[in-house]
Amino acid sequence: MSAPRRPLPGWVEIGVLPLVNIALAFLIVGIIVKIIGVDSFHALRLLVVGAVGSSESIGYTLYYATNFMFTGLAVAVAFHAGLFNIGGEGQAYIGGLGCGLAVLALDRWLPAPLMIPLAILASAAFGAAWAAVPAWMQAWRGSHIVITTIMFNFVASALMVYLMVNVLIAPGSMTPQSRGFADSASIPSMQAALSWFGISVAQSALNLSLVLALLSCAGVWVFLWHTPWGYALRTMGQNPEAAVYAGTSIKRTTMLAMCLSGALAGGVAVNELLGVHHRLVLDFPAGYGFTGIAVALMGRGHPLGIVLAALLFGALQQGGAELSFEIPKITREMVIVIQGLVILFSGALVHLPRPWLQTLFARKA
Amino acid sequence: MEEALTFVTLTLAATLRVATPLVLCAMGGLFSEKSGIIDVGLEGKMLMAAFFAAATAAVTDSAWAGVAAAIVAAEALALLHGFACITHRGNQVVSGVAINILAVGLTVVLGTAWFERGGQTPPLTGSERLQPLFFPDAGDNILVYVALLSVPLTWWLIERTRFGLRLRAVGEMPLAVDAAGVSVAWLRYRAVLLCGLFAGLAGAYLSVAQNAGFSRDMTAGQGFIALAAIIFGRWRPLPAFGACLIFGLLDAVAIRLQGVKLPAIGEVPVQLIQALPYLLTLFLLAGFIGRAVAPRAAGVPYEKEH
Numbered sequence: 001m002s003a004p005r006r007p008l009p010g011w012v013e014i015g016v017l018p019l020v021n022i023a024l025a026f027l028i029v030g031i032i033v034k035i036i037g038v039d040s041f042h043a044l045r046l047l048v049v050g051a052v053g054s055s056e057s058i059g060y061t062l063y064y065a066t067n068f069m070f071t072g073l074a075v076a077v078a079f080h081a082g083l084f085n086i087g088g089e090g091q092a093y094i095g096g097l098g099c100g101l102a103v104l105a106l107d108r109w110l111p112a113p114l115m116i117p118l119a120i121l122a123s124a125a126f127g128a129a130w131a132a133v134p135a136w137m138q139a140w141r142g143s144h145i146v147i148t149t150i151m152f153n154f155v156a157s158a159l160m161v162y163l164m165v166n167v168l169i170a171p172g173s174m175t176p177q178s179r180g181f182a183d184s185a186s187i188p189s190m191q192a193a194l195s196w197f198g199i200s201v202a203q204s205a206l207n208l209s210l211v212l213a214l215l216s217c218a219g220v221w222v223f224l225w226h227t228p229w230g231y232a233l234r235t236m237g238q239n240p241e242a243a244v245y246a247g248t249s250i251k252r253t254t255m256l257a258m259c260l261s262g263a264l265a266g267g268v269a270v271n272e273l274l275g276v277h278h279r280l281v282l283d284f285p286a287g288y289g290f291t292g293i294a295v296a297l298m299g300r301g302h303p304l305g306i307v308l309a310a311l312l313f314g315a316l317q318q319g320g321a322e323l324s325f326e327i328p329k330i331t332r333e334m335v336i337v338i339q340g341l342v343i344l345f346s347g348a349l350v351h352l353p354r355p356w357l358q359t360l361f362a363r364k365a
Numbered sequence: 366m367e368e369a370l371t372f373v374t375l376t377l378a379a380t381l382r383v384a385t386p387l388v389l390c391a392m393g394g395l396f397s398e399k400s401g402i403i404d405v406g407l408e409g410k411m412l413m414a415a416f417f418a419a420a421t422a423a424v425t426d427s428a429w430a431g432v433a434a435a436i437v438a439a440e441a442l443a444l445l446h447g448f449a450c451i452t453h454r455g456n457q458v459v460s461g462v463a464i465n466i467l468a469v470g471l472t473v474v475l476g477t478a479w480f481e482r483g484g485q486t487p488p489l490t491g492s493e494r495l496q497p498l499f500f501p502d503a504g505d506n507i508l509v510y511v512a513l514l515s516v517p518l519t520w521w522l523i524e525r526t527r528f529g530l531r532l533r534a535v536g537e538m539p540l541a542v543d544a545a546g547v548s549v550a551w552l553r554y555r556a557v558l559l560c561g562l563f564a565g566l567a568g569a570y571l572s573v574a575q576n577a578g579f580s581r582d583m584t585a586g587q588g589f590i591a592l593a594a595i596i597f598g599r600w601r602p603l604p605a606f607g608a609c610l611i612f613g614l615l616d617a618v619a620i621r622l623q624g625v626k627l628p629a630i631g632e633v634p635v636q637l638i639q640a641l642p643y644l645l646t647l648f649l650l651a652g653f654i655g656r657a658v659a660p661r662a663a664g665v666p667y668e669k670e671h
Contacts, residue, residue, distance in 0.1 A: 032471070036474070036475075036478040084458050086405075137650060141650070141651045141652045142652070143651060146458050148647060150592075151593065151643040151644075151647050154643045155644060158639050159640070166634070290466060328477075329481075331474055331477045333477075336470030336473075337471050337474055338470075340468075340469075343459060343466060344449065347455070347456060347460070347462075349455055349460075351454070
């Protein structure tokens with residue numbers, strides 16, 4: 001066992017340590033690329049060009065980043081309450097169910113200004129409800145939220161496959177997907193939205209959900225640091241006993257944190273279903289919920305950090321796809337490897353570089 | 366009558382085949398959890414082991430080399446978990462999640478780079494696979510028997526040896542073990558390495574015994590089902606083994622019930638049966654069927670006082 005942790009200078013803690021953690025992760029990625037037999041710097045150049053080289057690729061980078069902001073916020077809100085929500089994937093999936101049910105029931109009658117907010121609320125409500133059960137189990141029955149949220153991911157997946165194959169499938173369709181949503185339930189693409197102001201950008205999957213994601217970031221920041229509920233939530237995360245002493249109800253705060261977390265995860269459904277697919281489809285969360293863990297850890301749980309981390313992971317997702325197009329030896333799954341390494345070095349091994357930095361900054365401190 | 370008997374035998378054999386990786390994984394996970402190290406990364410270790418087993422078996426033409434490679438791969442991840450959680454006192458769940466995600470990505474990345482088959486390994490034949498020992502139709506390869514033997518072995522190690530006593534103590538109250546002059550870190554490292562050994566065998570079983578090669582995400586949540594079995598068995602080897610058998614039976618039955626209409630119930634959705642292990646564990650965790658109490662120090666990094 002190593003020596004107890006000594007504090008580092010504040011700016012090193014916030015500015016240097018996270019960068020060293022990320023650098024370590026990417027060092028390993030470089031080694032893996034080398035093992036595969038590809039020039040790392042050539043690959044990196046292709047990745048950057050693929051992510052931000054054109055108006056279209058920037059659009060896709062931001063579209064992926066939208067999903068990552070939602071799931072990153074979801075993980076972060078729970079983290080601040082001392083809860084590890086691994087269930088973002090399932091909460092996004094069930095959020096999609098709420099979104100789909102609302103739209104399929106009402107899209108023929110409601111105009112867009114009513115339909116879209118309602119569908120967004122349905123996504124958030126269903127996501128929150130799916131998170132509320134593990135929260136209830138933790139708060140009232142004492143079962144561990146990590147285990148229950150993992151199980152809820154699998155249950156969500158099984159439930160959705162059943163519903164899509166047997167109930168919600170469009171009549172006559174061979175693939176398990178619902179009928180297409182009416183236009184009133186479609187969130188405008190960024191291309192269309194910007195053309196209202198006379199700005200022309202290339203067609204991509206990017207849509208106005210990005211605005212909702214950014215608003216959510218701002219909202220979470222206000223909630224966590226500028227409301228009494230956010231204060232209670234963070235107190236519980238730091239020291240549950242102190243929170244109880246201060247009059248906070250652990251049960252209520254656990255429910256609040258998890259419901260908010262689940263509602264944020266439901267944002268993925270908004271971006272994917274209302275913004276891109278325009279129908280309910282299988283497996284649309286596609287791992288975004290898990291990437292949210294990496295985003296939240298890398299962003300240190302702060303909305304601003306989460307925006308930056310989401311942009312990085314969006315760029316990796318998009319650039320990685322382009323990279324695997326140019327060099328088939330490097331598959332898109334390289335991005336998953338990077339996610340894993342980031343979670344490892346910014347999460348579990350976050351204190352690894354600390355002794356090195358301590359020696360480095362000891363003289364100056 | 367004979368038909369019913371065949372049905373029962375076939376279902377039992379299928380149950381054992383499906384339960385083998387669960388049993389191996391659950392026994393491995395038990396060592397880790399008993400020592401106070403939560404292991405959410407069973408799934409990832411098993412997946413990585415399955416990949417390296419199939420890749421090595423394909424290259425060397427030897428199933429045994431594959432099994433050895435599987436153990437090495439799983440132990441590497443186990444050591445990583447130990448390094449993060451024991452040496453650096455990192456968050457155990459975060460480390461486990463990282464290992465799972467890393468394994469999902471790395472197996473496909475390396476598989477595609479080495480074999481150019483979209484993440485799959487070449488199909489394994491003959492000596493590249495572990496063959497059935499006694500009953501050619503039942504698929505009773507050696508790892509099935511290893512899995513069956515692992516249960517009494519785990520029970521004996523945990524319940525009847527000095528190592529097991531200390532292991533349980535370190536999972537309940539590491540301070541006491543430390544005060545008695547026994548190294549908490551070394552005990553936990555041994556537990557994590559045992560876990561890697563069993564997870565490696567489980568992975569090898571998947572790719573070089575049960576199936577003929579590796580395919581992406583082939584563990585398909587079995588590591589988590591094993592975790593569920595540990596909880597369902599309340600962190601005890603024999604009940605955990607029973608839970609693995611029940612979950613295996615559910616899986617075997619799910620395949621047989623596909624599209625079959627049962628009298629009075631109608632068609633049972635396959636998805637429901639597939640979700641049952643998780644649902645049952647959730648009911649248990651909610652306290653509806655008794656209580657499951659984890660080792661008290663599970664998930665808490667041990668910080669030595671100075």
